[in-house]
Amino acid sequence: MLTWATIIFLVVLLALILTGKLLPGTILGILPIIAALAIGTGFTETLTMAHEGMLDAATVVCVFIFAVIYFSTMSDAGLFDPIIGLLVKTKGFGKTIFSVVAITGLIACVSHLDGSGVTTLMVTVPPMIVIFDKLKIKRTMMGLIFLLIIGAMNMLPWGGPLTRAAIVVGEDLMVLYKKIIPIQIVALILSFVVLYIESRREEKLGEFQPADVQVTLEVPEKELQYRRPKLFWFNLILTVLLLVLLFVGLPPHLAFLIGCAIALPVNYRKVKDQNSLIKRHAGDLLTNIYTILCAGIMMGIMEGTGMFEALASSIVAAVPASLSGVVHVILGILATPLSFLLNTDAIIYGIMPVVVNIGASYGVSGSTIAAMFVVGSSMARGLCLTTASVYLGLGMMGLEWRDAFKRGFLWSLLLGTINVLLAAVLVR
Numbered sequence: 001m002l003t004w005a006t007i008i009f010l011v012v013l014l015a016l017i018l019t020g021k022l023l024p025g026t027i028l029g030i031l032p033i034i035a036a037l038a039i040g041t042g043f044t045e046t047l048t049m050a051h052e053g054m055l056d057a058a059t060v061v062c063v064f065i066f067a068v069i070y071f072s073t074m075s076d077a078g079l080f081d082p083i084i085g086l087l088v089k090t091k092g093f094g095k096t097i098f099s100v101v102a103i104t105g106l107i108a109c110v111s112h113l114d115g116s117g118v119t120t121l122m123v124t125v126p127p128m129i130v131i132f133d134k135l136k137i138k139r140t141m142m143g144l145i146f147l148l149i150i151g152a153m154n155m156l157p158w159g160g161p162l163t164r165a166a167i168v169v170g171e172d173l174m175v176l177y178k179k180i181i182p183i184q185i186v187a188l189i190l191s192f193v194v195l196y197i198e199s200r201r202e203e204k205l206g207e208f209q210p211a212d213v214q215v216t217l218e219v220p221e222k223e224l225q226y227r228r229p230k231l232f233w234f235n236l237i238l239t240v241l242l243l244v245l246l247f248v249g250l251p252p253h254l255a256f257l258i259g260c261a262i263a264l265p266v267n268y269r270k271v272k273d274q275n276s277l278i279k280r281h282a283g284d285l286l287t288n289i290y291t292i293l294c295a296g297i298m299m300g301i302m303e304g305t306g307m308f309e310a311l312a313s314s315i316v317a318a319v320p321a322s323l324s325g326v327v328h329v330i331l332g333i334l335a336t337p338l339s340f341l342l343n344t345d346a347i348i349y350g351i352m353p354v355v356v357n358i359g360a361s362y363g364v365s366g367s368t369i370a371a372m373f374v375v376g377s378s379m380a381r382g383l384c385l386t387t388a389s390v391y392l393g394l395g396m397m398g399l400e401w402r403d404a405f406k407r408g409f410l411w412s413l414l415l416g417t418i419n420v421l422l423a424a425v426l427v428r
Contacts, residue, residue, distance in 0.1 A: 002039065002310040009035045009307065010350055017346045023287070024345040029294030032301040041305055053300015054293055057167050059253060061292050063174075065285065066256030067158035070242070070263060071113055072281045076226040077267045079235045080110050084123070095210050097137055098199035104128045104142065105149045105195060109188070112153040120150060125396045136207045142397050143404035144198060147382035147412055148191035154378045155184045157252065160288070161374045161381070164348040167295055169356060169366030174252045179427045180371045183419055187375065190418065194411050226277065228267045238262060295349055302353060312357030328359040329424045332372030336416030339380035340405070347377050371427040375419035379412045 009031070016027045036046040074080070084107050093099050104124060111123035125142070132142055155162060157177040166173040202208065228235070242259045246252055264274045302308050323330070332355070339347055352373045359369045383405055384390055394401055 002305075002307060003314045005035065005039050006302075006307040006311040006354075010311075010354070014342070014346050014350050017343065017350070023290070024343075025287070025290035025294040027294075028291065028298045028345070028349060032298040035307070036301045036305050039305065039307075045304075046301060049300045049304035050297040051300070052304075053296040053298065055296070056170060056300065057293055057296025060163055060167050060173055061289055062253035063256065064158055064163055064288060064292065066253060066260050068281060068285055069278060070256050070259045071158070073260070073263045073267060073277060074235055074239060075111075075113075076223070076277055076280070077231060077235055077263075078227040078229055079232065079239065080113070080123075081227070081229075082232060083110050094131070094135060096199070097135075097141070097202050097208050098196050100128075100131060100135060100137060101141055101145060101195050101199050102192060105145050105192060108145060108149045109153055112150055113156070120153075121146070121393045121396055125393070129397060134209075136209050138202060138207075139397050139399055140403055140407040141195075141198065141202060143383075143394070143399050144408045144411070145195060146393055146397075147404070147408040148194060148379070148415065149188070150382050151379040151412070151415075152184060152187035152191050154381055155180055155187070155374060161344050161348060161378060162370075163292065164295060164344060165352065165370040165374050167292065168299060168348060168353055169370045170299075171367055171370070174246060176367060176370060178247070179367060180375060180423065182426060183371070183375050183422045186422060187379070187415060187419055190415050194415070198407075198411075231267055234266065235263065291345065295345075298349060299353070308353045309357045311354050312361065325362065328355060328362065328364050328369060329372070329420065331355045331358070332369070332376055332420040332424065333417050335373045335376035335420065336380050336413055339377040340383055340409075340412075343384055344377070344381070347373065365428055368424060368427045371423035372420045375423050376416045379416035379419060383408065383412075 013027060013031055016022055016031070017024055033046055033050060036049070037043065041049075090099070090103060093103055107124050107128070108120050112120040129139070129142065131137075132139060154160065155177075157163065157166075157173050162177060162180070163173060166176050169176075238259065242255055245255045245258075264277070268274045268277060331351075335347060335351075338351070342350070352369065355373070356366045356369045360366070382390065382393070383401065390401075394404060397404075
Protein backbone atom coordinates (compact mmCIF):
# COMPACT_ATOMS: atom_id res chain seq x y z
CA MET A 1 0.00 0.00 0.00
CA LEU A 2 2.73 2.47 1.04
CA THR A 3 4.86 1.51 -1.97
CA TRP A 4 2.04 2.19 -4.42
CA ALA A 5 1.23 5.45 -2.65
CA THR A 6 4.86 6.52 -3.11
CA ILE A 7 4.84 5.58 -6.80
CA ILE A 8 1.67 7.59 -7.37
CA PHE A 9 3.18 10.49 -5.44
CA LEU A 10 6.38 10.50 -7.55
CA VAL A 11 4.47 10.22 -10.83
CA VAL A 12 2.25 13.17 -9.89
CA LEU A 13 5.26 15.12 -8.58
CA LEU A 14 7.25 14.67 -11.80
CA ALA A 15 4.21 15.35 -13.98
CA LEU A 16 3.40 18.61 -12.20
CA ILE A 17 7.02 19.81 -12.30
CA LEU A 18 7.32 19.04 -16.01
CA THR A 19 4.07 20.78 -16.97
CA GLY A 20 5.43 24.05 -15.63
CA LYS A 21 1.97 25.18 -14.52
CA LEU A 22 3.06 25.62 -10.89
CA LEU A 23 6.27 26.73 -9.23
CA PRO A 24 8.40 23.75 -8.12
CA GLY A 25 8.31 25.11 -4.56
CA THR A 26 4.53 25.04 -4.50
CA ILE A 27 4.49 21.42 -5.66
CA LEU A 28 7.22 20.32 -3.23
CA GLY A 29 5.54 22.04 -0.30
CA ILE A 30 1.86 21.11 -0.77
CA LEU A 31 1.86 17.72 -2.51
CA PRO A 32 3.69 15.85 0.30
CA ILE A 33 1.21 17.19 2.86
CA ILE A 34 -1.69 15.95 0.73
CA ALA A 35 0.04 12.58 0.26
CA ALA A 36 0.69 12.16 3.98
CA LEU A 37 -2.91 12.94 4.88
CA ALA A 38 -4.15 10.59 2.13
CA ILE A 39 -2.27 7.60 3.60
CA GLY A 40 -3.71 8.27 7.04
CA THR A 41 -1.04 10.34 8.79
CA GLY A 42 -2.54 12.64 11.39
CA PHE A 43 -2.84 16.34 10.62
CA THR A 44 -0.70 17.45 13.58
CA GLU A 45 1.91 14.77 12.91
CA THR A 46 2.10 15.76 9.25
CA LEU A 47 2.66 19.42 10.06
CA THR A 48 5.26 18.51 12.68
CA MET A 49 7.23 16.52 10.08
CA ALA A 50 6.91 19.43 7.63
CA HIS A 51 8.17 21.87 10.27
CA GLU A 52 11.17 19.68 11.14
CA GLY A 53 12.00 19.31 7.46
CA MET A 54 12.03 23.07 6.99
CA LEU A 55 14.33 23.49 9.98
CA ASP A 56 16.74 20.94 8.50
CA ALA A 57 16.86 22.98 5.29
CA ALA A 58 17.40 26.33 7.06
CA THR A 59 21.21 26.17 7.23
CA VAL A 60 21.47 25.33 3.54
CA VAL A 61 19.20 28.27 2.75
CA CYS A 62 21.50 30.58 4.74
CA VAL A 63 24.53 29.38 2.76
CA PHE A 64 22.66 29.92 -0.49
CA ILE A 65 21.52 33.44 0.43
CA PHE A 66 24.87 34.77 1.60
CA ALA A 67 26.93 33.03 -1.12
CA VAL A 68 24.75 34.42 -3.93
CA ILE A 69 24.78 37.93 -2.44
CA TYR A 70 28.55 37.82 -1.96
CA PHE A 71 29.47 36.61 -5.45
CA SER A 72 26.85 38.86 -7.04
CA THR A 73 28.47 41.79 -5.22
CA MET A 74 31.89 40.77 -6.52
CA SER A 75 30.54 40.36 -10.04
CA ASP A 76 28.76 43.72 -10.02
CA ALA A 77 31.82 45.43 -8.53
CA GLY A 78 33.86 44.13 -11.47
CA LEU A 79 36.16 41.66 -9.70
CA PHE A 80 36.10 39.31 -12.69
CA ASP A 81 36.48 41.98 -15.42
CA PRO A 82 40.33 42.30 -15.33
CA ILE A 83 40.71 38.52 -15.12
CA ILE A 84 38.53 38.03 -18.21
CA GLY A 85 40.28 40.92 -19.95
CA LEU A 86 43.66 39.23 -19.46
CA LEU A 87 42.33 35.96 -20.81
CA VAL A 88 41.23 37.39 -24.14
CA LYS A 89 44.60 39.13 -24.61
CA THR A 90 46.49 35.85 -24.37
CA LYS A 91 49.31 35.50 -26.92
CA GLY A 92 48.26 33.29 -29.82
CA PHE A 93 44.56 33.95 -29.34
CA GLY A 94 42.85 33.43 -32.70
CA LYS A 95 45.66 31.40 -34.27
CA THR A 96 43.88 28.08 -33.68
CA ILE A 97 40.33 27.09 -32.93
CA PHE A 98 41.34 25.70 -29.55
CA SER A 99 42.94 29.03 -28.55
CA VAL A 100 39.53 30.67 -28.95
CA VAL A 101 37.55 27.77 -27.50
CA ALA A 102 39.84 27.39 -24.46
CA ILE A 103 39.71 31.11 -23.61
CA THR A 104 35.93 31.09 -24.02
CA GLY A 105 35.80 28.11 -21.64
CA LEU A 106 38.01 29.88 -19.08
CA ILE A 107 35.86 33.02 -19.26
CA ALA A 108 32.82 30.81 -18.64
CA CYS A 109 34.58 29.29 -15.61
CA VAL A 110 35.36 32.68 -14.09
CA SER A 111 31.97 34.22 -14.81
CA HIS A 112 30.18 31.17 -13.38
CA LEU A 113 31.72 31.60 -9.93
CA ASP A 114 28.50 33.24 -8.76
CA GLY A 115 26.64 30.05 -9.68
CA SER A 116 24.36 31.75 -12.20
CA GLY A 117 24.14 30.34 -15.71
CA VAL A 118 22.42 33.52 -16.91
CA THR A 119 25.35 35.67 -15.71
CA THR A 120 27.77 33.35 -17.50
CA LEU A 121 25.83 33.64 -20.74
CA MET A 122 25.56 37.43 -20.53
CA VAL A 123 29.29 37.88 -19.85
CA THR A 124 30.62 35.32 -22.32
CA VAL A 125 28.38 34.99 -25.37
CA PRO A 126 28.03 38.57 -26.76
CA PRO A 127 31.77 39.33 -27.21
CA MET A 128 32.86 35.80 -28.11
CA ILE A 129 30.12 34.99 -30.64
CA VAL A 130 31.45 37.80 -32.85
CA ILE A 131 34.89 36.17 -32.84
CA PHE A 132 33.46 32.72 -33.56
CA ASP A 133 31.68 34.12 -36.62
CA LYS A 134 34.69 36.15 -37.79
CA LEU A 135 36.98 33.11 -37.67
CA LYS A 136 34.27 30.84 -39.08
CA ILE A 137 34.11 28.57 -36.02
CA LYS A 138 30.80 26.73 -35.86
CA ARG A 139 28.51 28.02 -33.16
CA THR A 140 27.82 24.46 -32.06
CA MET A 141 31.33 24.60 -30.57
CA MET A 142 30.13 27.35 -28.26
CA GLY A 143 27.13 25.24 -27.35
CA LEU A 144 29.51 22.40 -26.46
CA ILE A 145 31.57 24.75 -24.29
CA PHE A 146 28.55 25.72 -22.26
CA LEU A 147 27.26 22.17 -21.97
CA LEU A 148 30.56 20.86 -20.57
CA ILE A 149 32.09 23.82 -18.74
CA ILE A 150 28.93 25.07 -17.04
CA GLY A 151 28.16 21.44 -16.23
CA ALA A 152 31.45 21.03 -14.39
CA MET A 153 31.22 24.46 -12.72
CA ASN A 154 27.64 23.80 -11.63
CA MET A 155 29.00 21.40 -9.00
CA LEU A 156 29.83 24.44 -6.85
CA PRO A 157 28.00 24.40 -3.48
CA TRP A 158 25.94 27.47 -4.40
CA GLY A 159 25.27 26.26 -7.95
CA GLY A 160 21.96 24.57 -7.15
CA PRO A 161 22.17 20.76 -7.50
CA LEU A 162 24.58 20.28 -4.58
CA THR A 163 22.51 22.55 -2.35
CA ARG A 164 19.44 20.43 -3.03
CA ALA A 165 21.31 17.12 -2.67
CA ALA A 166 22.70 18.16 0.73
CA ILE A 167 19.13 18.64 1.98
CA VAL A 168 18.05 15.23 0.71
CA VAL A 169 20.88 13.33 2.42
CA GLY A 170 21.04 15.63 5.46
CA GLU A 171 24.75 16.40 5.15
CA ASP A 172 26.64 19.65 5.66
CA LEU A 173 26.94 21.42 2.31
CA MET A 174 30.68 22.15 2.47
CA VAL A 175 31.48 18.67 3.79
CA LEU A 176 29.71 17.19 0.78
CA TYR A 177 31.38 19.63 -1.61
CA LYS A 178 34.87 18.80 -0.36
CA LYS A 179 34.20 15.18 -1.25
CA ILE A 180 33.43 15.99 -4.88
CA ILE A 181 36.16 18.59 -5.50
CA PRO A 182 38.51 15.98 -7.07
CA ILE A 183 35.68 14.92 -9.40
CA GLN A 184 34.97 18.53 -10.35
CA ILE A 185 38.65 19.05 -11.19
CA VAL A 186 38.69 15.89 -13.32
CA ALA A 187 35.46 16.99 -15.01
CA LEU A 188 36.97 20.38 -15.92
CA ILE A 189 40.17 18.79 -17.24
CA LEU A 190 38.25 16.25 -19.31
CA SER A 191 35.97 19.00 -20.60
CA PHE A 192 38.95 20.90 -21.98
CA VAL A 193 40.36 17.66 -23.43
CA VAL A 194 37.07 17.11 -25.25
CA LEU A 195 37.09 20.71 -26.47
CA TYR A 196 40.64 20.20 -27.78
CA ILE A 197 39.60 17.05 -29.66
CA GLU A 198 36.57 18.78 -31.14
CA SER A 199 38.65 21.86 -32.05
CA ARG A 200 41.15 19.74 -33.95
CA ARG A 201 38.31 17.99 -35.74
CA GLU A 202 36.79 21.35 -36.63
CA GLU A 203 40.06 22.58 -38.11
CA LYS A 204 40.25 19.56 -40.42
CA LEU A 205 37.00 20.68 -42.05
CA GLY A 206 38.97 23.59 -43.53
CA GLU A 207 36.52 26.38 -42.81
CA PHE A 208 38.53 28.02 -40.00
CA GLN A 209 40.21 31.32 -40.90
CA PRO A 210 42.97 32.08 -38.34
CA ALA A 211 43.58 35.72 -37.54
CA ASP A 212 44.81 38.10 -34.89
CA VAL A 213 41.70 39.36 -33.17
CA GLN A 214 41.26 42.21 -30.75
CA VAL A 215 38.55 41.62 -28.18
CA THR A 216 36.96 44.35 -26.11
CA LEU A 217 34.64 43.21 -23.36
CA GLU A 218 32.31 46.15 -23.05
CA VAL A 219 30.35 46.62 -19.85
CA PRO A 220 26.71 47.63 -20.50
CA GLU A 221 26.12 51.26 -19.57
CA LYS A 222 23.53 50.38 -16.92
CA GLU A 223 26.12 48.15 -15.20
CA LEU A 224 28.85 50.78 -15.00
CA GLN A 225 27.34 52.42 -11.92
CA TYR A 226 28.05 49.26 -9.92
CA ARG A 227 31.69 48.82 -11.02
CA ARG A 228 34.41 49.51 -8.42
CA PRO A 229 37.72 49.08 -10.32
CA LYS A 230 39.75 50.81 -7.59
CA LEU A 231 38.71 48.11 -5.14
CA PHE A 232 39.85 45.19 -7.32
CA TRP A 233 42.75 44.11 -5.10
CA PHE A 234 40.74 44.50 -1.93
CA ASN A 235 37.92 42.37 -3.37
CA LEU A 236 40.35 39.76 -4.67
CA ILE A 237 42.16 39.41 -1.32
CA LEU A 238 38.84 39.29 0.55
CA THR A 239 37.54 36.54 -1.76
CA VAL A 240 40.72 34.47 -1.42
CA LEU A 241 40.61 34.79 2.39
CA LEU A 242 36.94 33.83 2.39
CA LEU A 243 37.61 30.68 0.36
CA VAL A 244 40.49 29.77 2.68
CA LEU A 245 38.18 30.12 5.69
CA LEU A 246 35.67 27.79 4.02
CA PHE A 247 38.24 25.07 3.53
CA VAL A 248 39.73 25.29 7.02
CA GLY A 249 36.35 24.56 8.55
CA LEU A 250 34.48 27.80 9.23
CA PRO A 251 30.75 27.12 8.72
CA PRO A 252 29.96 28.38 5.21
CA HIS A 253 26.87 30.37 6.18
CA LEU A 254 28.95 32.31 8.73
CA ALA A 255 31.87 32.75 6.32
CA PHE A 256 29.68 34.22 3.61
CA LEU A 257 27.78 36.33 6.14
CA ILE A 258 31.08 37.89 7.24
CA GLY A 259 32.07 38.32 3.59
CA CYS A 260 28.83 40.13 2.79
CA ALA A 261 29.10 42.29 5.91
CA ILE A 262 32.52 43.49 4.71
CA ALA A 263 32.04 43.57 0.93
CA LEU A 264 28.75 45.47 0.75
CA PRO A 265 29.63 48.58 2.81
CA VAL A 266 33.19 48.79 1.45
CA ASN A 267 32.10 48.65 -2.19
CA TYR A 268 28.86 50.58 -1.78
CA ARG A 269 29.08 53.24 0.93
CA LYS A 270 25.45 54.34 0.72
CA VAL A 271 22.78 52.11 2.22
CA LYS A 272 20.49 52.75 -0.76
CA ASP A 273 23.20 51.39 -3.10
CA GLN A 274 23.56 48.27 -0.97
CA ASN A 275 19.80 47.80 -1.06
CA SER A 276 19.78 48.35 -4.80
CA LEU A 277 22.39 45.65 -5.38
CA ILE A 278 20.58 43.07 -3.27
CA LYS A 279 17.26 43.86 -4.95
CA ARG A 280 18.88 43.31 -8.37
CA HIS A 281 19.36 39.66 -7.49
CA ALA A 282 16.41 39.15 -5.16
CA GLY A 283 14.07 37.67 -7.75
CA ASP A 284 16.00 34.48 -8.51
CA LEU A 285 17.24 34.35 -4.92
CA LEU A 286 13.74 34.30 -3.41
CA THR A 287 12.47 31.77 -5.94
CA ASN A 288 15.27 29.38 -5.04
CA ILE A 289 14.81 29.92 -1.29
CA TYR A 290 11.12 29.15 -1.70
CA THR A 291 11.99 25.94 -3.55
CA ILE A 292 14.64 24.82 -1.06
CA LEU A 293 12.47 25.39 2.02
CA CYS A 294 9.54 23.57 0.41
CA ALA A 295 11.90 20.75 -0.49
CA GLY A 296 12.71 20.56 3.22
CA ILE A 297 8.99 20.03 3.87
CA MET A 298 8.93 17.20 1.33
CA MET A 299 11.97 15.47 2.79
CA GLY A 300 10.63 15.79 6.34
CA ILE A 301 7.27 14.24 5.42
CA MET A 302 8.56 11.56 3.04
CA GLU A 303 11.16 10.37 5.54
CA GLY A 304 8.77 10.65 8.48
CA THR A 305 6.09 8.57 6.78
CA GLY A 306 8.62 6.05 5.43
CA MET A 307 7.33 6.41 1.87
CA PHE A 308 10.68 6.54 0.10
CA GLU A 309 12.03 3.73 2.26
CA ALA A 310 9.04 1.53 1.36
CA LEU A 311 9.54 2.06 -2.38
CA ALA A 312 13.27 1.46 -2.10
CA SER A 313 12.70 -1.80 -0.21
CA SER A 314 10.35 -3.02 -2.94
CA ILE A 315 12.90 -2.20 -5.65
CA VAL A 316 15.68 -3.91 -3.72
CA ALA A 317 13.54 -7.03 -3.37
CA ALA A 318 13.07 -7.12 -7.16
CA VAL A 319 16.75 -6.62 -8.05
CA PRO A 320 18.61 -9.79 -9.09
CA ALA A 321 21.30 -10.85 -6.64
CA SER A 322 23.95 -10.50 -9.35
CA LEU A 323 23.26 -6.75 -9.57
CA SER A 324 22.91 -6.05 -5.86
CA GLY A 325 26.33 -4.44 -5.54
CA VAL A 326 26.05 -2.12 -8.53
CA VAL A 327 22.38 -1.21 -8.80
CA HIS A 328 23.04 2.23 -7.28
CA VAL A 329 25.81 2.84 -9.83
CA ILE A 330 23.51 1.89 -12.72
CA LEU A 331 20.86 4.29 -11.44
CA GLY A 332 23.50 6.98 -10.97
CA ILE A 333 24.68 6.63 -14.57
CA LEU A 334 21.09 7.09 -15.74
CA ALA A 335 21.10 10.54 -14.09
CA THR A 336 22.97 12.01 -17.07
CA PRO A 337 20.58 11.05 -19.89
CA LEU A 338 17.56 11.71 -17.66
CA SER A 339 18.84 15.24 -17.02
CA PHE A 340 18.30 16.14 -20.68
CA LEU A 341 14.60 15.65 -19.94
CA LEU A 342 14.11 16.35 -16.22
CA ASN A 343 15.16 19.52 -14.43
CA THR A 344 17.21 19.65 -11.23
CA ASP A 345 14.20 19.55 -8.90
CA ALA A 346 12.75 16.48 -10.61
CA ILE A 347 16.07 14.60 -10.53
CA ILE A 348 17.18 15.52 -7.01
CA TYR A 349 13.83 15.53 -5.23
CA GLY A 350 11.88 13.01 -7.29
CA ILE A 351 14.38 10.26 -8.10
CA MET A 352 17.44 10.60 -5.88
CA PRO A 353 15.68 10.02 -2.51
CA VAL A 354 14.52 6.59 -3.70
CA VAL A 355 18.04 5.69 -4.81
CA VAL A 356 19.43 6.89 -1.46
CA ASN A 357 17.20 4.39 0.29
CA ILE A 358 18.11 1.65 -2.19
CA GLY A 359 21.79 2.34 -1.56
CA ALA A 360 21.26 2.22 2.20
CA SER A 361 20.00 -1.36 1.82
CA TYR A 362 23.42 -2.31 0.46
CA GLY A 363 25.45 -0.19 2.86
CA VAL A 364 26.08 2.64 0.39
CA SER A 365 26.21 6.07 2.05
CA GLY A 366 23.84 8.87 1.15
CA SER A 367 26.89 11.02 0.35
CA THR A 368 27.93 8.60 -2.39
CA ILE A 369 24.48 8.65 -3.99
CA ALA A 370 24.24 12.44 -3.71
CA ALA A 371 27.66 12.88 -5.31
CA MET A 372 26.79 10.51 -8.16
CA PHE A 373 23.58 12.32 -8.97
CA VAL A 374 25.12 15.79 -8.74
CA VAL A 375 28.19 15.07 -10.88
CA GLY A 376 26.26 12.89 -13.32
CA SER A 377 23.28 15.17 -13.89
CA SER A 378 25.42 18.32 -14.10
CA MET A 379 26.98 17.22 -17.38
CA ALA A 380 23.60 17.37 -19.12
CA ARG A 381 22.20 20.41 -17.33
CA GLY A 382 23.23 22.82 -20.10
CA LEU A 383 20.70 21.25 -22.52
CA CYS A 384 17.87 20.30 -20.17
CA LEU A 385 14.59 20.60 -22.07
CA THR A 386 12.72 21.78 -18.98
CA THR A 387 15.10 24.58 -17.90
CA ALA A 388 14.25 28.09 -19.09
CA SER A 389 17.83 29.45 -19.09
CA VAL A 390 18.80 26.77 -21.63
CA TYR A 391 16.56 28.44 -24.22
CA LEU A 392 18.01 31.84 -23.34
CA GLY A 393 21.49 30.48 -24.04
CA LEU A 394 20.48 28.79 -27.28
CA GLY A 395 18.79 31.98 -28.43
CA MET A 396 21.87 34.10 -27.68
CA MET A 397 24.07 31.62 -29.58
CA GLY A 398 21.60 31.33 -32.45
CA LEU A 399 21.39 27.54 -32.11
CA GLU A 400 18.60 25.02 -32.38
CA TRP A 401 18.38 22.57 -29.48
CA ARG A 402 18.73 19.55 -31.77
CA ASP A 403 21.99 20.88 -33.27
CA ALA A 404 23.54 21.52 -29.87
CA PHE A 405 22.31 18.11 -28.68
CA LYS A 406 23.86 16.28 -31.64
CA ARG A 407 27.22 17.94 -30.98
CA GLY A 408 27.34 17.28 -27.25
CA PHE A 409 25.18 14.30 -26.33
CA LEU A 410 27.79 11.52 -26.55
CA TRP A 411 30.49 13.61 -24.86
CA SER A 412 28.07 14.57 -22.10
CA LEU A 413 27.12 10.93 -21.59
CA LEU A 414 30.77 9.84 -21.51
CA LEU A 415 31.88 12.49 -19.02
CA GLY A 416 28.77 12.00 -16.89
CA THR A 417 29.46 8.25 -16.68
CA ILE A 418 33.11 8.84 -15.73
CA ASN A 419 32.02 11.31 -13.04
CA VAL A 420 29.51 8.83 -11.58
CA LEU A 421 32.06 6.00 -11.50
CA LEU A 422 34.57 8.29 -9.77
CA ALA A 423 31.93 9.29 -7.21
CA ALA A 424 31.10 5.64 -6.56
CA VAL A 425 34.77 4.94 -5.82
CA LEU A 426 35.94 8.13 -4.12
CA VAL A 427 32.99 9.47 -2.09
CA ARG A 428 32.05 7.87 1.21
